[in-house]
Amino acid sequence: MDEWEQYFAENPAPRGYDVSCAQLEAFCQLHVNRNPIALVTSGGTTVPFERNTVRYVDNFSAGTRGAASTEYFLAHGYAVIFLHREKSVTPFLRHLDPRFLLDALQEVPGGLLQLSSVHSSQRVKSESRLLWLTFQTLSDYLWLLRAATQCLQQRAPKALLYLAAAVSDFYIPQDKMAEHKIQSGAGPLTVTLHLVPKMLSPLVSVWGPELFVVSFKLETDEKKLIEKATGSLRKYKHDLVIGNLLQTRREEVTFVTEKESSLLRLMEHQKAEKTEIEKLIVEEVVTRHRNFIKY
Numbered sequence: 001m002d003e004w005e006q007y008f009a010e011n012p013a014p015r016g017y018d019v020s021c022a023q024l025e026a027f028c029q030l031h032v033n034r035n036p037i038a039l040v041t042s043g044g045t046t047v048p049f050e051r052n053t054v055r056y057v058d059n060f061s062a063g064t065r066g067a068a069s070t071e072y073f074l075a076h077g078y079a080v081i082f083l084h085r086e087k088s089v090t091p092f093l094r095h096l097d098p099r100f101l102l103d104a105l106q107e108v109p110g111g112l113l114q115l116s117s118v119h120s121s122q123r124v125k126s127e128s129r130l131l132w133l134t135f136q137t138l139s140d141y142l143w144l145l146r147a148a149t150q151c152l153q154q155r156a157p158k159a160l161l162y163l164a165a166a167v168s169d170f171y172i173p174q175d176k177m178a179e180h181k182i183q184s185g186a187g188p189l190t191v192t193l194h195l196v197p198k199m200l201s202p203l204v205s206v207w208g209p210e211l212f213v214v215s216f217k218l219e220t221d222e223k224k225l226i227e228k229a230t231g232s233l234r235k236y237k238h239d240l241v242i243g244n245l246l247q248t249r250r251e252e253v254t255f256v257t258e259k260e261s262s263l264l265r266l267m268e269h270q271k272a273e274k275t276e277i278e279k280l281i282v283e284e285v286v287t288r289h290r291n292f293i294k295y
């Protein structure tokens with residue numbers, strides 16, 4: 001058994017998994033001959049310390065990249081499966097400042113409040129092309145990622161995977177995990193985190209070999225970024241790696257393919273106009289995906 005198969009054998013599917021699979025199936029069937037389909041993953045995965053979880057290790061990501069990109073994919077006519085971390089940034093709602101939330105609501109007959117038409121029109125237009133799926137833990141994420149990939153491979157084999165989530169490389173296996181809250185009375189805590197199998201490998205070669213796969217690579221050391229992005233591409237043989245540095249991720253990214261690497265950076269006037277880098281990223285990805293579909 002491969003390491004990744006072992007992982008799924010040892011970690012149970014998330015609650016509501018069958019419902020999520022049925023939703024994926026219905027969504028893919030509905031859109032396959034109507035719209036291009038993209039799976040966007042977004043937010044960081046958690047790794048629980050206890051089965052009845054009180055504490056966990058988190059992966060850095062607010063979910064801004066995934067949420068913003070989802071809006072732009074929808075604007076390009078895509079149907080989007082938005083697989084995101086619970087309570088991370090979400091499309092459309094991210095524009096509402098909680099301090100002014102009440103301004104976005106209007107009273108309707110019967111004393112009810114609803115989102116005003118200005119705020120809801122864009123959302124409603126895209127609603128039928130957006131499937132919301134959530135995860136919390138690493139294991140939830142991997143189960144749903146596999147299900148979505150396999151479903152797309154079967155129903156829409158030219159679909160796009162846009163893997164912007166930040167996924168843990170370390171975890172505590174089920175059989176090593178405490179059942180209940182770990183007590184501090186026992187003194188300092190030593191935890192051994194095990195390596196998570198690299199899931200891009202089966203994703204590209206087994207679950208979705210015909211899909212257009214775009215992964216993101218986050219680094220903090222500029223010197224390592226291109227080397228790591230190129231390494232990832234060579235290893236997994238997917239279509240595109242988008243490298244970004246933690247410090248500059250909102251202003252620039254680097255597209256790395258087998259043939260070239262090119263920098264995409266917001267220009268000064270774009271920054272002044274508050275253009276989001278995701279707008280440029282998605283435009284470029286959509287162009288490449290369209291070329292891929294033609295072949």
Ligand code: PMT
Pocket residue numbers: 043060061062063064065066163164165166167168169196197198199200201215216217218219244249
């Ligand atoms: O959400 P924001 O705050 O806007 O930030 C966006 C972002 C910086 C999180 C995003 O742009 C980004 O870079 N996401 C990827 C983060 C990252 O480098 O993750 P990683 O090194 O854990 O994974 C890299 C790739 O390997 C990913 O495609 C991942 O799916 C894959 N991976 C990771 C772990 C694992 N066990 N198996 C994998 O296959």
